[in-house]
Amino acid sequence: MINRRNFLTTVAIGTASAAALAACGSPAPSQTGSAENPVTINYTWWGNDDRAERTRKAIALFEGKNKDIKVNGNFTDFGGYWQKRATEAAGGGLPDVMQWDLSYMRDYGQRNQLLDLGTVKINTDAFDKSLLPSGQIRGKTYGIPTSTNAFAVYYDPAKLASLGIAEPDGTWTYKEYNDFLAEVGAKGNGALFGATDYTGVWWMFNIWLRQNNIEAFTEDGKLGFSRDDLKKWWNQTAALRGTPAIVSEERVTQLAPKSPFGSNVTATEVTWDNFMAGYLGDSGAKELKLVPVPSDDPDNLGLFLKPSMLMVASAKTKYKDAAARFIDFMVNDPEVGQIFKTSRGVPASKTQRDGTTFEGTDKLVVDYEKSIEKYLKDAPEPPIVGFGTLETSFKRVSSDLNYGKLTIDGAADAWFKEAEDLIKQNA
């Protein structure tokens, strides 16, 4: 009995490994359904309740137009999403169609887990040709961008007004932004904080690097920045940590998976502009506004349009045709654009973009992306294999920094050790 118990510790991991080894079946030929006998495809995405609601509407619309296909939807939050996919991939059971992130494009695409969408029929005529390479690896198309997003600073005008603080005009240096956060914190009286520590956000770091004309990764997949760059970055908010300018890490942890901004605990947040709908839903705020990120060089904001998400299919799907039709529908159909508005980002397909009416806050997002057009640089290619892990550990190490468990030097050392180890592993 005791031995059996003992063995259980390894069984779990062992079973998964065995499943991984056994998962070498050859993909079955593509199957199609009919209205009487529809095929069912699985679709999974990450997001909050707001996105779930919109996605269900889109699925219902698709099923109404395609009687031979049923779509079985499923969602989780972003963090858990990738652990689930890894488990499924190990067992050979990835869902037929998935919402995907640029960060994980190479991990799965390069390892033959995703369907080469060049082999199926998806219309990409209405796409900006500079955007499509973000879903391509070595000439093969693994993902179709649904939409684009860009980095921005969100703020809640009502909250600022209640504190008697003027709204930002959209041009600020890091010092000005930090001063602004300190002012919010000072007047917020413990109920409202400036922001979450923005130096813990990988993409903001990436933008800062670009503002200093540094690329995060070299072409041969190594780190393009030095330990000192990272230390300099984490020093940006060194004076703010532990003050009301930045919400305490204790609060951030308790609120997770909701963000402090969505929970009305902070007045600003630096993140992707397509989070608008989610934040409005979470916070219940009447209006949220967007301004560009801070930069010490007013002519170089380091901003770029990124595919906010891509649609991919599993390499092992039995229903290639159905999967392709669903992807095509989700990225091109104007009515889908009407359902999602800017909650996935600004639609990437011109057909979908033109077919969508943007009003109110959605118009703010579209206008924001137009307003920064002259600052935009090329979209990044899919980052290196294992990037998702690096992004996660960046957030974790920065969180340890905010807890005071690590010094800035220690944090930079810890992250570099993990990053170098990972790059060596995947070389």
Place this chain on the structure above:
Amino acid sequence: MTQSPTLSRRSTQSAPAPRKSKRSGADARAGYTFLFPWLLGFIVLTLGPMVSSLYLSFTNYNLFDPPKWIGLDNYATMFQDERFLQSVGVTVGYVVFGTPLKLAAALAVAMLLNSKRKGQGFYRSAFYAPSLIGASVSIAIVWKAMFGDSGPVDQGLSFFGINLGGWVGNPAMTMPMFILLTVWQFGAPMVIFLAGLKQIPNELYEAASMDGAGPVRKFFNITWPMLSPVVFFNLLMETIHAFQIFSSAYIISNGEGGPAGSTLFYTLYLYLRGFSDFRMGYASAMAWLLLIVVGLITLVIFRTSKSWVHYSGDSK
């Protein structure tokens, strides 16, 4: 004839007659036939995966590409991995503090419930219930809400002037929270203790009372030695069980082992290594190390048991 050594030995011992041997051959066949479903399950679901995970522990395996043999590298790098060492620290702390407290709670409640009183059946069920649902996902979620900012625990303590804030986000308070969670699930060892207590003959207590022994004396000179085999069993089971804590840690920390790594239990880190970082070889090595360590600890508990466990009928 091909037979297992035990069977042939027995048949030669009892009767060497060929007829009898044939009969026992048929018995063996029937035996193995009945054993077959279990054996198949054991080989396919336990032994096979174990062997493959042992192999993987010597490789660099990312779930997708074929494993690459790297010898003992995984085991060697483990001891330079700060997160690994942190996970060992967290888990050992949990086992060392959680298990004895849980057993003490279980024994104390079992002794209270051992007396003959009205409604004992109800109390027994009530105290046992948490251990039935304790390992479930829903309890971890409830626990997280209870110990969050302005949760019932925070409010309750604030009422008495203790302002700790939420425990979930405070690295210093997460371990006490997990220990409370495990102590609260004392039902299973409690039931076993209760059964053990019922086995102790009442005469011993009566005789002790006649000699003027008080309750403390009775506990240390009668209850504890008489109960020691049960304590031994519970200690063994709960220690092993504590090393395997996973689901509550996964849920409460959103699968990240936070805040500041304070809930990075061994199995959680193992899982993150395997399924978040795609380092399945490393994760397999961690699993084997855990197996070996738990095995060694079991051995040590067994060895020391000779000096403190008393079986009735023993001359000691």
